Amino acid sequence: MTIISKLAIAASLATALTSVSIAQENLQGLTVGFSQIGSESGWRAAETSVTKQQAEALGIDLKFADAQQKQENQIKAIRGFIAQGVDAILVAPVVATGWDDVLAEAKEAEIPVLLLDRGVDAPEDLYLTMVASDQVLEGRVAGDWLVADVGDADCKVVELQGTVGSTPAINRKQGFEEAIAGHDNITIIRSQTGDFTRAKGKEVMEGFIKAENGGADICAVYAHNDDMAVGAIQAIKDAGLKPGTDIKVVSIDGVPDIFSAMVAGEANATVELTPNMAGPAFEALAAYLKDGTEPPKTIITESKLYTPADNPQGEYDTRKSLGY
Template structure:
């Protein structure tokens, strides 16, 4: 199926899918980066869903991680005279020229998920999540749940130096600041992967008295948490009760772990960036309402009481 979708994307990029048979209120071109991660595939799925729901004719172009493909796609959207353009930029720089062209053609551009370095009058608005806020939500959950008990936290960081790792760490630290009973005792990078998450957690367990001194695990993404949960189980401890597990992203597999009582909470990085973007576009088209330059998506907290099994069923078909 995915191969077909990719092919369809390539066909669209070649400009062969000009115009759909269904008459629509609005035609929107969407230049997507590619499908390098499950999250991005889900973003594409949800963008299509949202467009269909609102009767928007969506023209999709997959750039396969190349900026030049995105620039070509935007030029072809302009030539086709679309009503608006959604852009998930692969890099931050080098967009001035093509954004000028869109502006001259009076086509509003909405940035999804990532930002660009261009002046902000070249695009209508940017929709994205606040990485630091995600870390704060995770930290706040822990603060609310441990109460006055002493709690030693181990942290699995994302790839060293990446902005999600830096900001999710900072946000979490902000949330637990002032709560002296909570302390981060160990912090290492797990490179956002399951394998490294498991390996690093094994060493944390060895270093902290077989895991008996660890009260909670904070992982910068769910995949590392899933790996760490296996390490905790193999060490003969119960993840979710002996060691609390809180992570970020809300990918389907963490909901399975939550349903089994092995993970406690996750903060959603929503793949539905298109919803708020279409809201803003519709308001703008209707009566010229200018949206704010940055629309922050909700960082929703999911816990074991949110029926994780149902969320898993809902999420598993979104292409993660």
């Protein structure tokens, strides 16, 4: 690990710690079980690392269980946590349904359950709270950035959608459209699915460039995730244009590769889907344990905008160290 990345971790933890002073005193020495879905993506791996770091900083004994994408493993892990008599349980649920029984068992044992990044179809009283991002908000933040960036100039946008019909694709599209509504100088001229993948993002962008006068008519590309944006950046370069300058690139997630593109001046903005779901969860837990404060049923994480002004090299290093 480089010195810079070590410093970066220290810095990120420091910011986390300022807001967790109540948590610090109330969670010290507790045992918390964490049932994670698996490690199917870089973001998921980062979420696991961040959760472990947060727990360590707060003096929590974190019991970690990797469910390898199977709900039955998660249910088994939760039952195990209940049997061990942990003080609280974090669950990143792999699917939405089928949780009623095991959540009821936890409630019976008076163990609070906190859901991370997705909800479940179960009565609200069975869990303490759910920490998740607001995907519509993510799209809106991206759209707001573009509105502010282009000012009054005309801007034709091409959109790389996520997988057709998937919730994030629908929500991120909706948020972006809400943001640009009322700004007639900004129009979405083409929209196709890139299946959230880098390869499809590149292929679709190639097609868009051909279809729009060699790319000359395109002012910006909005990608529903960074991976597609990275693919699109390559397509723009292959077409002899400069991404970030000739065609602006805005996307969502905040994966390391988009920050390295920002370092190279090839990406303009990304909206972070924070891997730190555990931080707000621990805070809510601390408040609840201290004086029984019921947190809201849904805690929305911050959808933070990053631009080249936000030390992209530092962000890249930090994220790399989280296992992205």
